[in-house]
Amino acid sequence: MDATGDSQGQGEIEMSYYSIETEQALLGSILIEPDLIYESVLNPEHFYQEEHRLIYENMLQMKGKQEKIEVVSLVARMGAAVQDIGGVQYLVNLSSTFPMVEQFAKHEQIVKEKFLMRTGMTSIKQLYNDMPDNPRELAAELMSLSESIGDEVRTEGGFRHIKDGLMDHFDQLExxxxxxxxxxxxxxxxxxxxxxxxxxxxxxxxxxxxxxxxxxxxxxxxxxxxxxxxxxxxxxxxxxxxxxxxxxxxxxxxxxxxxxxxxxxxxxxxxxxxxxxxxxxxxxxxxxxxxxxxxxxxxxxxxxxxxxxxxxxxxxxxxxxxxxxxxxxxxxxxxxxxxxxxxxxxxxxxxxxxxxxxxxxxxxxxxxxxxxxxxxxxxxxxxxxxxxxxxxxxxxxxxxxxxxxxxxxxxxxxxxxxxxxxxxxxxxxxxxxxxxxxxxxxx
Structure with missing residues (x-):
């Protein structure tokens, strides 16, 4: 395979670790229904695209000040930085082209999973560059990495109705x-x-x-x-x-x-x-x-x-x-x-x-x-x-x-x-x- 083919193959691999469209849909949903920001469990670092991290960070700041999140108020908060994300038109496009509000929770899960994949790959590359001196230490590092990602995944359980917990409690007591x-x-x-x-x-x-x-x-x-x-x-x-x-x-x-x-x-x-x-x-x-x-x-x-x-x-x-x-x-x-x-x-x-x-x-x-x-x-x-x-x-x-x-x-x-x-x-x-x-x- 020539260099061009290698480059394309590498690009396909990289693409599996982020989804620009999903990030856009998530941000657009918040612009359509601002109260979704109170349901969100993401951090700015979870977004792959820098412009999206900047937008979401400003949304969180507005949430902290109890400000309603909409295009006009978001532009006012971002000031000159709005040009760094593609201008006002980019925000308008997010709110009109990409929103799928009913899929918000699913989009959050995808963004979080992509982030975990990127984090894991970065850690593996770092481990490769700083290769431990012995296989036992290498195994420990790999298990530690696996456990840290597993812990992140396990925190996504969310709420359960008390009725389910009480039934489990009864079964356990019996x-x-x-x-x-x-x-x-x-x-x-x-x-x-x-x-x-x-x-x-x-x-x-x-x-x-x-x-x-x-x-x-x-x-x-x-x-x-x-x-x-x-x-x-x-x-x-x-x-x-x-x-x-x-x-x-x-x-x-x-x-x-x-x-x-x-x-x-x-x-x-x-x-x-x-x-x-x-x-x-x-x-x-x-x-x-x-x-x-x-x-x-x-x-x-x-x-x-x-x-x-x-x-x-x-x-x-x-x-x-x-x-x-x-x-x-x-x-x-x-x-x-x-x-x-x-x-x-x-x-x-x-x-x-x-x-x-x-x-x-x-x-x-x-x-x-x-x-x-x-x-x-x-x-x-x-x-x-x-x-x-x-x-x-x-x-x-x-x-x-x-x-x-x-x-x-x-x-x-x-x-x-x-x-x-x-x-x-x-x-x-x-x-x-x-x-x-x-x-x-x-x-």
Whole structure:
């Protein structure tokens, strides 16, 4: 094919990413029925042609000042700039030649979709020019791009009549009642359940503590409890390999000393417990991904895939600050962690499931007389506090004070609860087993 043919082919490809006629019809409809500007969800940047961006921007300014949008008033507002769009005659032509008012919503959708196509192509070209150093980073960038465009498309749902929502609510209540999931996913403790109202679908729940307090053991106890309650459990372990998690889960389930499990030094009685515990755990729908260095895009993709097969899903992540953002962040690590926490919240929403993420606390805790954690102790907090629906801190007084009266007791301090109360729930912490129990049943 000669150069002319190539040029024509390129032009055909470019044309698929904008529609001048649709933009003209949309602007002409507003000139015919000015109140349509109050229904419009577009921004000037959504228009491909610069002249149309300028016209629409002036229309929005008139909307903000409660001015009626018509050709004469629009010309007066634009002043000399009207010549940049082809003069007064161009506006007259828009209002007389192109208007199809009844198609306004459809035209808006086309303009928005063309904009998303152009944005995607621009991002792909930029990605090509700034090619990452490795295929994993490239995959993360592509998934991030896909998710950002997908999020834009999903925001176009619009209104629903309350009757439809109420019917869905009734169906969900019946289904939850039938399956025993009326209040969300159970936590490992009744007192914590009562305080938090359980872990509800579409929520991001943060469990935070200093190292060695028991975050991972607490997570595994809750994961096992969710599995026993009939849920499918996804565990992303970015810090520890699967075998270490299984050691802990078996010790807690079988009430066997964790060191004996790890070192394979089991008594005859413990072997019996071990065999029974293994059978019990094997029946649960628990899936473990222990690959280190996971990107948030990889996690979202894996959860989306699992959700298709298992509707009643709950996700645990150990831990948030070990997740990679998958791309470069001009604002440094705080911006990256903020992006990750926001992505986890979106993941909970789009998959209609609870997400529980562990988080590390800063060393600032150690420098205070009262070592109980506070919101400001969240390391590289970014938007964690804003995105989370619940934030629970784990605190052991016997970790810091050998003379404490609260030996083998862990405090679950609910510092944020978007839909319920804040306060503290205490649980027994049988550390040799890595087991957490309600205080009244610890014996």
């Amino acid at each position: 289904r939850k009642k039938e399956h025993g999931l009326a209040s969300g996913a159970k936590t490992v403790g009744k007192a914590l359940d009562k305080l938090t109202g359980r872990w509800k679908k579409q929520t991001l729940n943060i469990i935070a503590a200093r190292p060695s307090v028991g975050k991972t053991a607490f997570m595994l106890n809750n994961a096992t409890e969710a599995g026993k309650d009939g849920m499918t459990v996804a565990i992303f372990s970015l810090e520890q390999p699967e075998v270490q998690l299984l050691d802990r889960m078996i010790a807690a389930e079988c009430r066997i000393d964790g060191e004996n499990v790890r070192d394979a030094k089991l008594t005859d009685d413990e072997w019996s417990k071990y065999t029974m515990g293994l059978s019990s755990l094997a029946e649960l729908e628990i899936y473990i991904d222990d690959k280190p260095g996971r990107t948030i895009q990889e996690i979202r993709a894996a959860v989306r895939k699992l959700k298709k097969k298992h509707p009643e899903l709950i996700v645990f992540i150990d831990y948030l600050q070990l997740i990679h953002g998958g791309k470069k962040f001009a604002g440094g690590r705080n911006e990256e962690v903020g992006y990750i926490s926001n992505s986890l919240k979106q993941m909970a929403r789009e998959n209609d499931c609870p997400v529980i993420a562990l988080a590390q606390l800063s060393r600032g805790v150690e420098q205070r007389q009262d070592k109980r954690p506070m919101m400001s102790d969240l390391r590289e907090s970014g938007n964690i506090e804003q995105d989370a629906d619940t934030i629970t801190f784990l605190y052991r007084d016997d970790y810091y004070n050998q003379e404490t009266e609260k030996k083998n007791i862990i405090e679950c301090i609910v510092a944020k609860n978007r839909e319920g109360s804040v306060g503290t729930a205490e649980m027994a912490n049988l550390r040799q087993y890595g087991k957490f129990l309600d205080l009244e049943v610890r014996h």
